[in-house]
Amino acid sequence: MDENIILSGLKETFKFDSFKSSLQENAIKEICQRKNDVLVSMPTGSGKSLCYQLPAVLHPDKVTIVFSPLLALIKDQVDHLQALHVRAASLNSKTLKAERDSLMADLKCKQTLTRLLYITPEQAATHTFRSLFDYLVKFDKVAYIVVDEAHCVSQWGHDFRPDYLKLGDLRISPSIPCLALTATAGADVTKDIIKNLKLSNNLKVFKTSCFRANLFYDVFYQNMLENPFMHLKKFIDECLKGDSEDVKMGDRGCGIVYCRTREQTEVVSNKLNSLGVQSRCYHAGLRNADRLEYQEAWQKGEYTVICATISFGMGVDKATVRFVVHWGVPKDPASFYQESGRAGRDGKPSKCRIYYNRADCRAIEFHLSHDLAKAKDKESRKAKAETAIKGFKKMVEYCENANACRHKLFTDHFGEPPPKCSKRCDICKDKKAVEKMVEEFHVKSIEYSSRAFSSRDLDYSDLYGEGRKGQKDDAQDYASDEFNSDVREKRAKKESNQLIQKQFALRRSAQEVSQKTIDKLFSERSRVMAASSTSSKVKGLTLVLREQYLSKIVEVLHANYKDCMDVEDQSFDRRDVEDCAVEMEYSVFTANTNMTMYRSSLAKMISAIKRCTDDKIVYETLLTFTPKPAKYETLGDLFRNIEKEQKSKIKTGSQSEEVSVKKATNGTFQTAWQVLEKEERKKQPTIGDFFKKVESEVKTDEMGEKKNRDLKSLFGEEPDEEEGKKVDVQIDHDKKERKRKHEEKHKRQEKKQKVGESSMDKEYEKFVEAVENSVEKKNEQNGESSNKVKKNKLKKTEIGNLVVKLLTPAYVERRFESRDTFKSTARNISHALIDKDENEIKEYVENFLKKNDEITSQTVL
Numbered sequence: 029m030d031e032n033i034i035l036s037g038l039k040e041t042f043k044f045d046s047f048k049s050s051l052q053e054n055a056i057k058e059i060c061q062r063k064n065d066v067l068v069s070m071p072t073g074s075g076k077s078l079c080y081q082l083p084a085v086l087h088p089d090k091v092t093i094v095f096s097p098l099l100a101l102i103k104d105q106v107d108h109l110q111a112l113h114v115r116a117a118s119l120n121s122k123t124l125k126a127e128r129d130s131l132m133a134d135l136k137c138k139q140t141l142t143r144l145l146y147i148t149p150e151q152a153a154t155h156t157f158r159s160l161f162d163y164l165v166k167f168d169k170v171a172y173i174v175v176d177e178a179h180c181v182s183q184w185g186h187d188f189r190p191d192y193l194k195l196g197d198l199r200i201s202p203s204i205p206c207l208a209l210t211a212t213a214g215a216d217v218t219k220d221i222i223k224n225l226k227l228s229n230n231l232k233v234f235k236t237s238c239f240r241a242n243l244f245y246d247v248f249y250q251n252m253l254e255n256p257f258m259h260l261k262k263f264i265d266e267c268l269k270g271d272s273e274d275v276k277m278g279d280r281g282c283g284i285v286y287c288r289t290r291e292q293t294e295v296v297s298n299k300l301n302s303l304g305v306q307s308r309c310y311h312a313g314l315r316n317a318d319r320l321e322y323q324e325a326w327q328k329g330e331y332t333v334i335c336a337t338i339s340f341g342m343g344v345d346k347a348t349v350r351f352v353v354h355w356g357v358p359k360d361p362a363s364f365y366q367e368s369g370r371a372g373r374d375g376k377p378s379k380c381r382i383y384y385n386r387a388d389c390r391a392i393e394f395h396l397s398h399d400l401a402k403a404k405d406k407e408s409r410k411a412k413a414e415t416a417i418k419g420f421k422k423m424v425e426y427c428e429n430a431n432a433c434r435h436k437l438f439t440d441h442f443g444e445p446p447p448k449c450s451k452r453c454d455i456c457k458d459k460k461a462v463e464k465m466v467e468e469f470h471v472k473s474i475e476y477s478s479r480a481f482s483s484r485d486l487d488y489s490d491l492y493g494e495g496r497k498g499q500k501d502d503a504q505d506y507a508s509d510e511f512n513s514d515v516r517e518k519r520a521k522k523e524s525n526q527l528i529q530k531q532f533a534l535r536r537s538a539q540e541v542s543q544k545t546i547d548k549l550f551s552e553r554s555r556v557m558a559a560s561s562t563s564s565k566v567k568g569l570t571l572v573l574r575e576q577y578l579s580k581i582v583e584v585l586h587a588n589y590k591d592c593m594d595v596e597d598q599s600f601d602r603r604d605v606e607d608c609a610v611e612m613e614y615s616v617f618t619a620n621t622n623m624t625m626y627r628s629s630l631a632k633m634i635s636a637i638k639r640c641t642d643d644k645i646v647y648e649t650l651l652t653f654t655p656k657p658a659k660y661e662t663l664g665d666l667f668r669n670i671e672k673e674q675k676s677k678i679k680t681g682s683q684s685e686e687v688s689v690k691k692a693t694n695g696t697f698q699t700a701w702q703v704l705e706k707e708e709r710k711k712q713p714t715i716g717d718f719f720k721k722v723e724s725e726v727k728t729d730e731m732g733e734k735k736n737r738d739l740k741s742l743f744g745e746e747p748d749e750e751e752g753k754k755v756d757v758q759i760d761h762d763k764k765e766r767k768r769k770h771e772e773k774h775k776r777q778e779k780k781q782k783v784g785e786s787s788m789d790k791e792y793e794k795f796v797e798a799v800e801n802s803v804e805k806k807n808e809q810n811g812e813s814s815n816k817v818k819k820n821k822l823k824k825t826e827i828g829n830l831v832v833k834l835l836t837p838a839y840v841e842r843r844f845e846s847r848d849t850f851k852s853t854a855r856n857i858s859h860a861l862i863d864k865d866e867n868e869i870k871e872y873v874e875n876f877l878k879k880n881d882e883i884t885s886q887t888v889l
């Protein structure tokens with residue numbers, strides 16, 4: 029075909045003065061010859077459509093059949109061509125009968141006016157189309173077979189559509205050239221396209237680099253930004269600042285924010301509007317009319333930003349998109365290339381940014397593995413699911429590392445050499461700054477994971493505690509009153525290792541993780557005090573070594589506690605042993621500046637503890653150690669504190685009793701107990717008393733401030749000054765009492781060893797035994813009677829479960845301000861209702877939910 033005919037077609041029909049690129053020109057010239065099959069692989073926005081539309085209009089009496097994946101895309105193209113007075117039509121299930129009849133009539137007449145006929149691959153498989161196609165071929169009326177978005181042919185392509193595979197069956201006449209067009213064909217995909225579409229040997233390939241030099245790529249981390257929406261707003265302002273008032277509305281800069289879910293599009297759009305950026309959301313859940321209206325209004329420039337799911341964009345041809353944001357991780361490199369490629373189609377500088385959020389990844393991972401599991405034995409589905417996982421992992425690596433130029437993700441994907449980026453991405457612009465940010469992101473994420481691990485506070489997508497599993501976890505926390513230190517220690521070690529390994533895995537293709545980083549990550553999980561200054565304080569010392577020593581101290585100290593201390597001593601528990609060990613290790617750490625001294629001091633300490641254990645003596649530091657309240661990491665901690673407090677109060681009672689007994693002569697025991705019961709025990713506040721108090725205060729105290737204070741003091745949180753003093757006195761008393769009891773026990777043992785069992789000793793032993801038995805008996809009686817009263821009472825675990833279950837519907841209805849509020853409310857209610865039966869609990873929670881439509885951290889119980 030003559031070049032002038034081609035050029036005049038370009039100008040007259042398409043109103044372009046020249047070709048967009050030499051590649052476009054060469055491809056079109058080749059195609060116009062109608063000699064060979066052609067594969068065009070050019071970046072988004074490079075003008076691929078013209079490569080078949082111009083040749084199609086230049087062949088009179090013939091029709092070009094275009095296979096395109098989406099009806100929306102087809103509609104756009106047909107509208108666009110009709111606006112240029114090109115006869116284009118589509119044949120699909122929505123085509124009206126009259127339209128169809130007239131189209132058929134035109135296609136079957138000698139001088140066909142229709143130049144382009146758009147069909148979906150699904151339609152191509154129908155009997156109606158096959159007989160039409162056979163007819164057109166028979167009468168030599170087909171100019172070209174065009175397969176747009178040809179990557180859909182390949183199972184390695186991101187939009188794999190099995191019906192595309194059947195298009196190869198249409199190659200019944202070698203005289204009809206086939207054109208395949210794609211923006212996203214990697215090496216594997218290209219091979220598949222050629223094979224599945226049965227492209228001929230004389231195939232001509234027109235391929236440009238996928239590198240888009242006018243696009244700047246970068247990544248930011250949502251969890252590291254103080255206000256991610258404000259950050260997004262600033263970014264938008266920056267991208268759009270070039271437009272002056274004189275520019276026509278439709279030609280002004282605009283942008284797309286891609287979100288993962290419909291809900292996200294609404295949230296982001298609302299936020300942007302509230303920050304003064306005009307925006308609309310777009311997703312499949314909207315009414316068709318609304319979707320169309322929003323899209324058109326955006327294209328006309330009536331508002332600046334469209335917050336959309338990935339359903340938006342195919343066929344959207346707007347030249348002035350100055351930015352494309354992904355609010356969360358994109359699906360895979362090919363999708364990311366295509367979606368971000370909607371920016372800067374006019375060739376002007378534009379930006380593509382990801383606001384990464386690791387929490388999003390979990391949801392995506394879940395879906396992808398679900399797809400894989402569902403694929404079972406179906407090979408093609410399995411392959412597709414595996415490809416999706418592979419692609420997604422690449423995106424996660426891209427976001428979580430600072431290894432290579434951002435554009436390299438695409439060149440690698442399309443099998444091209446690395447691009448000459450020259451500062452067209454954040455990494456090539458300032459690698460060090462990005463590395464620093466990535467490192468901080470990892471540390472921050474570890475902090476999050478650590479918390480999640482220690483409190484089993486994993487983010488179970490939407491529903492609090494992911495339904496039953498979460499509830500079970502919480503119930504376990506709730507019930508963990510006797511927390512085994514060995515298990516805890518082992519778990520801490522395992523978790524630390526897992527976290528560090530995970531970091532290595534994440535960076536497997538990246539640079540080595542520095543020792544500093546490992547220490548930093550590990551210190552977040554470490555039990556020792558001043559973990560982060562380990563190597564700076566004692567040269568050569570590592571956190572791992574300190575942890576090992578600490579484990580050893582815990583081990584020997586625990587043995588000492590078990591064998592020598594009064595384990596009935598209720599105000600001291602196993603975790604206190606660990607706390608004591610932490611302080612002991614810390615005292616050695618602070619007292620030494622070199623490794624040898626540190627090691628030898630600890631070795632001495634460990635053997636001293638062992639010696640004490642052998643001699644049945646409590647190690648002095650353990651004996652004088654002041655137990656601390658637990659740190660409220662878990663519900664278990666909270667209960668532990670309450671229990672400790674209660675036990676120590678009860679113990680004060682039994683101590684007085686013991687003292688009275690010792691002072692008394694035979695027969696005074698009962699009297700002392702009775703006196704105690706009447707005068708002392710009655711004064712001890714119980715959770716039940718507290719609850720009554722809370723109930724009355726809730727009624728009388730609208731603000732609930734006083735109640736909050738009581739709740740806090742009950743849980744040992746920031747007691748007020750007076751309370752603090754009382755607690756101190758109590759602790760002092762406990763300590764002295766422990767010491768006294770221990771000394772007595774020790775003396776008795778010594779006596780036994782030295783003198784043997786004299787009759788006096790025997791009498792003494794018998795006397796003590798009798799006293800102890802009586803106390804036990806009394807306790808049992810007391811327990812029995814209270815058990816009778818508490819017949820219908822629930823266990824702590826059951827209360828926790830019940831409260832969580834009763835509150836969950838309100839959580840699902842999003843009446844809780846946050847997940848944390850839900851948890852703390854559940855916890856506080858459970859604590860307050862510890863003495864109540866099932867009906868009372870139900871009634872309370874129902875009333876609570878009735879009274880409070882929205883529950884915030886300020887809501888009064």
Ligand SMILES: Nc1ncnc2c1ncn2[C@@H]1O[C@H](COP(=O)(O)OP(=O)(O)OP(=O)(O)O)[C@@H](O)[C@H]1O
Nearest residue numbers: 044046047048071072073074075076077078211345
């Ligand atoms: N020769 C040309 N001169 C000027 N503009 C052109 C020329 N050819 C195409 N364009 C314009 O370039 C833009 C992109 O073209 P087109 O939609 O065909 O790209 P594409 O490669 O098909 O992109 P995608 O892969 O996203 O569909 C359109 O606005 C189109 O009008």
